[in-house]
Amino acid sequence: MSVFAAAADQSLCTPLPVLGKDVSVPLVTGGEVTYAALDYAASAPALQRVWDDVAAYAPYYGSVHRGAGYLSQLSTDLFENSRATVAEFLGCRAEDQVIFTRSTTDSLNLLAAVVPADCQVFVYETEHHASLLPWRDAQVTYLNAPRTPAQAVETLERALADRDSYGPALVCVTGASNVTGELWPVKELAAAAHAHGARIVLDAAQLAPHHPVDITDLDVDWIAFSGHKLYAPFGSGVLAGRADWLRDAEPYLAGGGASRRVARRGDGGVDVEWHTTAARHEAGSPNVIGVYSIASACKALTEAGFDNLVAREQHLVTAVRTGLAEVPEVKVLSLFGDDAPRVGVISFVVEGWNSSHFAAALSAEYGIGVRDGLFCAHPLVRTLLGSDPQEAGECGAPEAGPGERSLNAIRVSFGAGTPDEHIERFVRAVKELVSEGAQWKYRTEDGRCVPDRGAAKL
Secondary structure, three states: OOHHHHHHHOOOOOOOOEOOOOOEEEOOOOOEEEOEEOEOOOOOOOEHHHHHHHHHHHHHOOOOOOOOOHHHHHHHHHHHHHHHHHHHHOOOOOOOEEEEEOOHHHHHHHHHHHOOOOOEEEEEOOOOHHHHOOOOOOEEEEEOOOOOHHHHHHHHHHHHHOOOOOOOEEEEEEOEOOOOOEEOOHHHHHHHHHHOOOEEEEEOOOOOOOOOOOHHHHOOOEEEEEHHHOOOOOOOEEEEEOOHHHHHOOOOOOOOOOEEEEEEOOOOOEEEEEOOOHHHHOOOOOOHHHHHHHHHHHHHHHHHOHHHHHHHHHHHHHHHHHHHHOOOOEEEOOOOOOOOOEOOEEEEEEOOOOHHHHHHHHHHHHOEEOEEEOOOOHHHHHHHOOOOOOOOOOOOOOOOOOOOOOOOEEEEEOOOOOOHHHHHHHHHHHHHHHHHOOOOOEEEEOOEEEEOOOOOOO
16 A cells, blocks of 8 residues: 555645646646646745735735835834744744844844854854855854764764853754755754853754744744745745844944934044844845745744644655655665654655756656755765765766766655645656656756757657
8 A cells, every 4th residue: 555545544634725736837758747846945835825915915015114104004014013923933032033034044144244253153064055154254163964863962062062262152053954854953952052151043944844943942042044945935034033142233234224313423424323123134125025925924834733734744755755765776865864853855866867867857757846966055965975075066967967977966845735646746757767767868058957859759
């Protein structure tokens, strides 16, 4: 009996309605098929509920914090109510600030801009580049990839105990890997950080869409995430947490909205009094639609019930892992082992296949969208593939032909809007490609593996 048939008697929730669920795409072999969006880890499709909420608000669009008119006042209320909704979704403490940004990357760069000048930052090499790279003005210690959750905690404790000074310190860690989907021991890492006088920021970009994230329960100092992974449109993100470093630092951007008072001095200069609230780091006209979209997504996920969403997603994770395990040529990438809890993000390589070629065939011949490459986590993927950290290679591996080994992998990712049929089609496609090969000839074009339109079916 298949995993899907076995699940038929279980009380699993149905997929949440998302945009694009009925979009048809052409196949290189002829005909069309409903697109199977299995690249949620890059950008999840927007929830229909979110889109409907935005459409209902759009006629009332107005400037925020700056107008006396009715639409401006309405938009300002919506903007600030969205802040309160996000704070509730994250379980924020009364003194925490919720700052709206453009993305997780923007949120972590904001935090990097406000850390004290003598701050030491500790970050695992396993992080997404959004967490790995922003700390350019700090003293950074990069921690080796752990192979168990316990080793992750031990590695951090040892590094914090051995640090050169006992000034401010910050630990940056993901909640769920964007490569393996594995859950990290956030609560234990937070306890270790605080025991050594350090603070901790959680990159929840891959965790928040799949699991409840509570800043108080996890006892982290900050949380960062993106709207476009939380079933909202592009262009909005959140940094939430402790106010002191944010309040004491110069504004991330200088401009209108961040300033409370600006006056000319007698010597011709300018005196500025900056806001001490979240507005300090939200200069310029805010993305009110993006902010409202995040709040709408937070409400939709809460109302659907994370227990139900997690149960159904684990059903899909089991189906994918069971199907891939039946193909000896497939190697699933993992840090913590097969039994590690994970969200709906799974990366793998296929023996005898260039990963870009395999992903291109999934798209062109089956209408399945996955991602191939290094997933903006180059050190981690290289570690998982057992390659030298200095080995050349880049996302898409343009230097490798369709049949050559490439220093990259294939990632399938899914979530609250994924129907069973998309997972079934993906598993079937993997098995057919491995056993029968591609039906079409492929070539490299602008760094991507694409069907050769001038070729005939193989």
